């Protein structure tokens with residue numbers, strides 16, 4: 228029985244209507260990364276950061292945004308694979324969960340959650356979040372909740388579990404990630420020598436050389452094909 232680790236990035240959700248980060252129409256467009264995706268940016272201008280995530284949270288819940296065949300294929304792989312399986316997603320959308328993925332870690336957090344700055348406790352959050360949002364446990368307290376996302380300079384979630392899985396992977400698949408952001412980009416380098424490393428992307432990336440196989444194309448096409456091959460043995 229072999230172990231599979233799948234690492235997904237923004238590219239897997241592009242065909243569902245969610246823009247990726249880098250590139251001409253990227254999510255950072257119109258914003259400096261330091262302003263909207265760092266703890267310092269949040270401290271300087273919380274309203275701007277709240278609004279950046281409010282817009283994305285609203286868009287994620289529009290009817291047009293649905294899991295695509297790549298999300299569905301990854302979920303099918305998890306449910307039909309006989310060895311261990313772990314999906315590590317850098318995405319904060321919930322499209323993998325909606326497609327049926329369960330053995331997964333959202334290492335950069337979740338858009339549909341808010342985190343208490345004092346206790347670290349998480350709350351499901353579908354509406355707008357801002358400095359005047361009442362705290363669910365202390366309704367007279369405001370300004371103590373932040374988006375549950377991992378910004379630059381912060382530690383991604385559940386790294387020990389993720390790195391342990393990468394170190395014992397027999398198959399490692401990266402889907403739709405530019406390989407520019409660490410520690411996610413470094414996971415492929417942790418895999419054992421015998422591991423089969425497969426990259427699915429529309430183009431070569433900064434970490435392509437670390438992979439044994441490259442499936443170039445839209446993930447809605449390459450991923451279902453790859454999953455079919457893996458399940459056929």
Ligand code: BJW
Pocket residue numbers: 235236237238239241242247248249264317318319335376377378379380381382383386402403404405406407408409410413427428429430432444445446447
């Ligand atoms: C398609 C497609 C289609 C398009 N089909 N493909 C060395 C080691 C460790 C850390 C560092 C290091 N050097 C620097 C650092 C620090 C920093 C970092 O990486 N900086 C770089 C910019 C250099 N990292 C951090 O600060 C991290 N924390 C940290 O390191 O803590 C210390 C630590 C050290 C060691 C171990 C453990 C911890 C935190 C990083 C947090 C990133 N947060 C963000 C924002 C999250 C919230 C939000 O969404 O707003 O996460 S930034 C942003 O980038 C987001 C993404 O998850 C992340 C990665 O982007 P992704 O997914 O790769 O998207 P794109 O847009 O870049 O690429 C899309 C790809 O899809 C492209 O390749 C397309 O070609 C492709 N594609 N359509 C298939 N249809």
